[in-house]
Amino acid sequence: MNETGRQFGVYVHWPFCVSKCPYCDFNSHVREGVDQARWREALVAELRHYAASTPGRVVDSVFFGGGTPSLMPPATIAAVIGAIRDLWPVADDVEVTMEANPTSVEAARFQAARAAGVNRVSLGVQALDADALRFLGRAHSVDEALAAIDTARVTFARHSFDLIYARPGQTPAAWRAELARALDLAGEHLSLYQLTLERGTRFWQDHARGGFVMPDEDTAATLYEETNALMTARGLPAYEISNYARAGAACRHNLIYWRYEDYIGVGPGAHGRFAVDGAARLRGKRATRQASGPEAWLEQVESRGHATAEDRVIGADEMPGEALMMGLRLVEGIDRRRFRALTGRDAADVVDARALSALIRGGFLTLDDDRLRATEAGRQRLDAVLARLLR
């Protein structure tokens, strides 16, 4: 961690996948033959572009997301990490995470990825059940996933994997069994997401046509509560709505988002949020978004050095809302002192006062001198809580 206490992350988006999963609405594309040299150069060009706006920041985290970044040739990964080291000072304990699919092909490259500088992987296992993997449109088998987790454990210092639950027809008993098995395989971190239907995905359409039925609110709630209880009992309590880790093992990169710290994003569709002119507070943050179509992105970067599609300033009026929205997802909640330093206002003052006291009385929030936190009950209903808080 760097000395100033202010964190800085670099997000790199690799938009390509072998196939498109029916639940995923991330910026992912299936393409034959990617010109690695051009892509490598373009990613580095965008890093250079944003480095000019963030001079002297110390990089605490690098995150390769996608898409499927585990499909990136290790040479490309190495080039990107090398460029980052050239452009910014990098913290000694920098966390470099790569998202990966647990296929045998990709697991075979883990060693090379580690050599390129990756020290943490997050595996998209999604399910430990053959039928569920088929339903979710995943290309790997349960056995492949188990093998990949194994490879990850021996290859990287840290690893995590994702599961999707509250799937159609999934009973609490079946999920408990699946989760227990996952815990036996888990390292220090797990991400457990309830299946969410996103507009524009195949699942959204299938569901609208009556192809399957989603668990009702009560079932989803029960599954969530049981998950939290089991994870706590096994020593990996929640630190965020859907993320669980042993003490000190939280994903540093995601903490940067949730704590409303600064990050830049390069690659198609990547987002960034960082202090204007490097000088943090009150003046606002720059919110950037890169062009999302891979070809358009590549052409723009090659012609003008970056493919920024949106670059606006989040002012003092908007920052408190964003910081609150993100921070309350964390179990640790919002550090009021840091919130004030960041936004110039007290977290307790930017919310609807009547709603705040009602939500505290109702057991959804707690407020003390140091922190504003959502309780477990509050986190489970955070969207409704936020809707009340933010007027």
Added chain:
Amino acid sequence: MTELSQIRNFSIIAHIDHGKSTLADRLIQRCGAIADREFHDQLLDSMDIERERGITIKAQTVRLNYRAKDGKDYVLNLMDTPGHVDFAYEVSRSLAACEGSLLVVDASQGVEAQTLANAYQAIDAGHEIIPVLNKIDLPAAEPDRVRQEIEDVIGLDASEAVLISAKTGIGIDDVLEAMVARLPAPKGERNTTLKAMLVDSWYDSYLGVVTLVRVKDGVLRKGMKIRMMSTGAAYDIDKVGHFTPKPVDAAELGPGEVGFIIAGIKTISDCKIGDTITDEKKPAAEALPGFKPSVPVVFCGLFPVDADDYEKLRDSLAKLRLNDASFHYEPETSAALGFGFRCGFLGLLHLEIIQERLEREFDLDLITTAPSVVYRIALRDGSSMELHNPTDYPDVMKIERIEEPWIKATIIVPDEHLGSVLQLCQERRGVQQDLTYAGTRAMVVYRLPLNEVVFDFYDRLKSVTRGYASFDYEIAAYEEGDLVKLSILVNGEPVDALSIIVHKSHAESRGRVLCEKLKDLIPKQLFKIAIQAAIGGRIVARETISALRKDVLAKCYGGDISRKRKLLDKQKKGKKRMRQIGDVEIPQSAFLAALKTGS
């Protein structure tokens, strides 16, 4: 000036869709009052809403010139009257301006409730009535049966009924000849004090207030000073004339004539329908009989869905009132619905028309609270009050007696649906007065409390008879009733906009229905919500909405904070349409649905 003996003033009365407007169109065309190229259907119904719903809201007149078979030229003044019970008084004034009526009956349908009500009104007005059987070109036409029905049900001699098809033009000349031969010419004295009846008025953006009049005695001339007898206000006449249907200036309007005056009147609320217009210099000693100021019968609250539209609603109401002095409004504040207006109407149709015009012509989204009638409350301290709004219901302990308006309703219905109609009337506290048959159709007369009728009676009647019943009513009298105020409470807080006055015997079931409805309409929230119906302090129904158990986005999309914000902003926008009752947020859609009559 036209000789009295060559004037015929008449109105056309009919049940809805029996062909009144089409016949009017044919008569106008036949008399060459309008060039064919200017012709369009339902010529006299100028508002979209009138054309669409087949109803007439404003009275209109057309002066027709007709050369009869006797070789003489006649002036036929067609008075197009509003045809709905809500406008019964306005109709009675239009009828009082004529000497005769054409009673149009659909030869395939027969006599309907409105036919009957209108015919009785014409009889009351002393009219000579010519029965006209329309649509005789239809294969289903049964002129003999319908003729018999007219005789049996209304008691009019229909042996000389004129058979026509207004659509194809069959029999139009026969109608004209019958009018000349059978309708009486108006009576009146030219050289005496002026007495003219104010039939209707409207605001014209070019002409200002246009006042429709029928001269009884004396002469109305441009330049003379007139006085309205009910208000005492005096005006100088700028213009007199008549409609052909286009306005045409004339030198004067003499006895028996129908036409318009324009007299520098600022607003139509100064023009009381049925008022007597006289000469300011030589006023008449007595006004014409039958004048009544118009009184609203049904009240409801109108609130903008979007609070920002309050000003627009106020301006729109003012604009509508320019042309309709019979509806009233005053500001009302509701804890649940915010700022709006309490509005009074002549009846339910009138309410619907105003509401629809506000929404269509002025592009407003409105929440309408449950229609309420006017209750008369006698208080223990000896004073009394009129209650227009359930919110103003006084402390029960102070109430000595409550009276509610009753109506006399006439329903004509095919025999097979009679049972359901009787049951419906019975459920609505009706008291049967009469039950007779005309062929296979029954005519029932019921006394009913008006508050039972304003609560979805039409809709229910339509559904239990599959639309085959016709219905008409007149206000009868006020009677004491065992009435209570039913309040709806959300987490113990009363929701003012949902309270209603209801008969004690219905209070519990109405309360239960409302609670059940709200349970489905209010989304789950962070806290448990109790919905209760109460009469005074007594809870008569209860429903509980359990608290929300899970509502959170599982995955926050990496660095894409904007996306999450968009979701929140959408929620916020939705909140603008939420009403806060205590800690509970109630979507406006819930009010809209809960207030929709017909549970």
